[in-house]
Amino acid sequence: MPYEERALAFDCGGATLVGIASVPAAPAQRGVLIIVGGPQYRVGSHRQFALLARHLAAHGIAALRFDVRGMGDSDGDERDFEAIQDDIRAAVDAFATAVPDVREIVLWGLCDGASAAAMYAPGDARVRGLVLLNPWVRTDDGVARTTLKHHYRDRLRDPEFWRKLARGRFDVAGSLKSMLGLVRAAFARRPAADGASAPLPERMRQGLHAFTGRTLLVIGGADLTGREFCDVAGSTPAWKRLAAAPHVTWRRLDDADHTFSRRAWRDQVASWTHEWVVSW
Missing domain, CATH: 3.40.50.1820 (Alpha/Beta hydrolase fold, catalytic domain)
Incomplete structure (x- = not known):
């Protein structure tokens, strides 16, 4: 038209x-x-x-x-x-x-x-x-949980990840530090709220x-x-x-x-x- x-x-x-x-x-x-x-x-x-x-x-x-x-x-x-x-x-x-x-x-x-x-x-x-x-719908704990659930799962399924790991080209310490930070954020206790402050x-x-x-x-x-x-x-x-x-x-x-x-x-x-x- x-x-x-x-x-x-x-x-x-x-x-x-x-x-x-x-x-x-x-x-x-x-x-x-x-x-x-x-x-x-x-x-x-x-x-x-x-x-x-x-x-x-x-x-x-x-x-x-x-x-x-x-x-x-x-x-x-x-x-x-x-x-x-x-x-x-x-x-x-x-x-x-x-x-x-x-x-x-x-x-x-x-x-x-x-x-x-x-x-x-x-x-x-x-x-x-x-x-x-x-x-x-982004929140700090929400994105942490989503990243843990999806990003790391996808990495474990990616053959390139395992090739990098086998060749020693993967920063294991840095990755573990990042993952632990996400775990803390994902399970952090936050005060309950409702109404406009929800x-x-x-x-x-x-x-x-x-x-x-x-x-x-x-x-x-x-x-x-x-x-x-x-x-x-x-x-x-x-x-x-x-x-x-x-x-x-x-x-x-x-x-x-x-x-x-x-x-x-x-x-x-x-x-x-x-x-x-x-x-x-």
């Missing part, structure tokens, strides 16, 4: 945010707002966000990608992903104004952009779907639990962040119930890295996103 791209400028707390809307000739009523995560701007790693928006627009789905305050072409001070709720709301407002055919919003995010989307979604009735790629994984669970729409989770099997999220999702009965809920769909690319950097991975994510958005 033919589409056009429009530059948008809109206000957020006195700062001007900049975005690009990819708008098909006949937009569907459900559009996709791409939330940028980490210290990057609206094009995305490997041009992923730009290519995703254009893929969706070519299939009749309007998409908006934008720079949060302090990033890319937008004004303001750089801020943490947990402090961009106003930015997301301003972008939803601008999207609805620029493309009035869009009446439902799907938030699409990678890494801490996914986490920001999940925590924002319950508070905006216009948001009916979430697409979350390798969501960020650990990030619990706040993520609360946000996803409160969200009444549908969720698509996409995991790169070779990504430590994605693996950590999967470990968290299987860690407690509450998380397990949420992960297995009928409104939650899982997709996994076993060899994919954090940003789905290969063309085949990127194209598969775009295809899954399009198919899922129009499936309900």
Whole structure:
């Protein structure tokens, strides 16, 4: 389907945010707002966000990608992903104004952009779907456990590791020191907390639990962040119930890295996103 791209400028707390809307000739009523995560701007790693928006627009789905305050072409001070709720709301407002055919919003995010989307979604009735790629639920003990569980297991299965060990080219002492540090971090006792002071994984669970729409989770099997999220999702009965809920769909690319950097991975994510958005 033919589409056009429009530059948008809109206000957020006195700062001007900049975005690009990819708008098909006949937009569907459900559009996709791409939330940028980490210290990057609206094009995305490997041009992923730009290519995703254009893929969706070519299939009749309007998409908006934008720079949060302090990033890319937008004004303001750089801020943490947990402090961009106003930015997301301003972008939803601008999207609805620029493309009035869009009446439902799907938030699409990678890494801490996914986490920001999940925590924002319950508070905006216009948001009916979430697409979350390798969501960020990082804690010191969580990453330690994930590294111990996955990284060291993978190393033991790698023939190159054993060849290095046999040739004396492997730093055994350094590796043991690193592993012991991870063990201490993984089993460190931490004070219990709830509400606003709860650990990030619990706040993520609360946000996803409160969200009444549908969720698509996409995991790169070779990504430590994605693996950590999967470990968290299987860690407690509450998380397990949420992960297995009928409104939650899982997709996994076993060899994919954090940003789905290969063309085949990127194209598969775009295809899954399009198919899922129009499936309900």
